[in-house]
Amino acid sequence: MTATAKERGRPRKFDRDHTLRQAMEVFLDRGYDGASLGDLTTAMGINASSLYAAFGCKEALFREAVDLYVNAAGPRTLDALAVRDVSARAAVEAMLREAARRFGNGRGCLVVLGATHRTADNEAVFHDLTERRGQTQVLIRQRLKQGMAAGDVPTGTDIGAVAAFYTTVLHGLSLQARDGAPRKQLSAVVDCAMKAWDGLVPA
Amino acid sequence: MTATAKERGRPRKFDRDHTLRQAMEVFLDRGYDGASLGDLTTAMGINASSLYAAFGCKEALFREAVDLYVNAAGPRTLDALAVRDVSARAAVEAMLREAARRFGNGRGCLVVLGATHRTADNEAVFHDLTERRGQTQVLIRQRLKQGMAAGDVPTGTDIGAVAAFYTTVLHGLSLQARDGAPRKQLSAVVDCAMKAWDGLVPA
DNA sequence: CCTTTTATGTAGTGATCGATACATAATTAG
DNA sequence: CTAATTATGTATCGATCACTACATAAAAGG
Numbered sequence: 001m002t003a004t005a006k007e008r009g010r011p012r013k014f015d016r017d018h019t020l021r022q023a024m025e026v027f028l029d030r031g032y033d034g035a036s037l038g039d040l041t042t043a044m045g046i047n048a049s050s051l052y053a054a055f056g057c058k059e060a061l062f063r064e065a066v067d068l069y070v071n072a073a074g075p076r077t078l079d080a081l082a083v084r085d086v087s088a089r090a091a092v093e094a095m096l097r098e099a100a101r102r103f104g105n106g107r108g109c110l111v112v113l114g115a116t117h118r119t120a121d122n123e124a125v126f127h128d129l130t131e132r133r134g135q136t137q138v139l140i141r142q143r144l145k146q147g148m149a150a151g152d153v154p155t156g157t158d159i160g161a162v163a164a165f166y167t168t169v170l171h172g173l174s175l176q177a178r179d180g181a182p183r184k185q186l187s188a189v190v191d192c193a194m195k196a197w198d199g200l201v202p203a
Numbered sequence: 204m205t206a207t208a209k210e211r212g213r214p215r216k217f218d219r220d221h222t223l224r225q226a227m228e229v230f231l232d233r234g235y236d237g238a239s240l241g242d243l244t245t246a247m248g249i250n251a252s253s254l255y256a257a258f259g260c261k262e263a264l265f266r267e268a269v270d271l272y273v274n275a276a277g278p279r280t281l282d283a284l285a286v287r288d289v290s291a292r293a294a295v296e297a298m299l300r301e302a303a304r305r306f307g308n309g310r311g312c313l314v315v316l317g318a319t320h321r322t323a324d325n326e327a328v329f330h331d332l333t334e335r336r337g338q339t340q341v342l343i344r345q346r347l348k349q350g351m352a353a354g355d356v357p358t359g360t361d362i363g364a365v366a367a368f369y370t371t372v373l374h375g376l377s378l379q380a381r382d383g384a385p386r387k388q389l390s391a392v393v394d395c396a397m398k399a400w401d402g403l404v405p406a
Numbered sequence: 407c408c409t410t411t412t413a414t415g416t417a418g419t420g421a422t423c424g425a426t427a428c429a430t431a432a433t434t435a436g
Numbered sequence: 437c438t439a440a441t442t443a444t445g446t447a448t449c450g451a452t453c454a455c456t457a458c459a460t461a462a463a464a465g466g
Binding site for chain 1 (some may be wrong): 379398399401
């Protein structure tokens with residue numbers, strides 16, 4: 001019934017997923033505005049016509065690259081927050097450790113560094129990334145709240161401040177990675193951030 | 204003797220310091236690559252010829268803008284680290300509080316956000332800013348070391364890790380500010396970072 | 407006065423940007 | 437086979453980029 005019907009027309013000569021991944025690498029290195037179509041087509045091994053036929057436009061390509069980055073590059077950073085059968089502390093620590101692992105390649109996070117300035121060209125992209133970062137902070141706060149309900153975070157904890165603090169550390173890790181900090185140093189920063197937990201969330 | 208000799212030639216019609224400050228604002232909003240000469244000349248109220256005559260080129264203008272930003276925009280953030288007659292903890296806290304005060308305008312730090320990606324156009328500028336950020340971390344580490352010599356930081360403290368941690372928070376504050384965090388929230392993040400001190404640097 | 411010096415305003419430079427028009431190639435449907 | 441459909445490669449498009457050539461204006465030195 002639902003057999004994949006033979007595609008009409010001339011078949012594509014390149015692997016769409018593979019070229020998308022290469023585009024993601026370029027966006028990671030150069031950011032949305034800094035990645036020119038020449039950079040992209042060179043890295044992807046196709047020419048502009050094929051890129052536009054397959055992905056629509058630069059902005060659409062970037063959106064797909066962000067989705068790929070968020071969803072497919074290993075264990076998703078924010079998934080650690082969704083784990084309910086551990087303490088909020090363990091969930092936050094897992095999130096930071098996963099980030100340190102992923103960022104320790106000199107590039108940091110695409111959501112954090114993909115567009116750090118609003119320009120005439122990147123308005124929609126900038127807004128999308130900003131919203132994703134805000135959502136990250138919301139997720140951390142919600143996880144702390146859930147921990148409070150579960151009893152591993154004491155009542156009276158300033159959840160908003162603690163969420164803002166760990167978001168700041170998470171985002172700061174991208175800058176440290178971009179500045180060349182080795183994975184070991186990022187890991188040491190996470191150690192410090194977690195040592196801070198008991199001062200912020202008294203047991 | 205050293206009386207300022209009358210300047211030769213047609214006098215400049217604009218105030219150099221004033222236009223430099225306006226250029227700095229543009230670079231803060233858009234970054235080095237994102238600030239076009241059109242953006243700059245419009246904000247500065249002069250045309251390209253005058254800009255090039257007075258400042259040389261876009262890169263030289265940016266360098267002057269960074270110097271102005273670092274040296275003249277209120278109490279300098281890193282000056283707080285130079286104070287020797289307080290504890291290392293008080294010095295680091297003063298640095299972070301000054302940063303939270305300065306960043307709480309929706310723009311963050313020019314050194315941190317001025318060029319977040321290396322491109323063909325910004326190579327030298329990117330390198331300079333990266334070095335400045337690295338120097339910040341070195342200054343923090345040196346201040347901790349001095350605190351250890353003075354006795355307010357216990358021997359055995361992992362100074363490198365603590366310096367990396369507070370650098371991460373400092374840089375993360377710029378991203379939080381860019382994402383619209385109000386000054387009060389930045390201040391709360393600093394509160395959290397300083398509550399962490401005793402866990403990192405046991406008294 | 408005239409010469410020198412510096413700044414200004416106009417009107418560009420070549421390069422690169424993201425995006426496309428168009429002819430051609432390669433496939434399926436009938 | 438022909439028609440329809442989709443992809444490819446070339447050769448651009450107009451806009452914008454950082455930057456500058458050039459004529460003119462405004463000052464000082466002589």
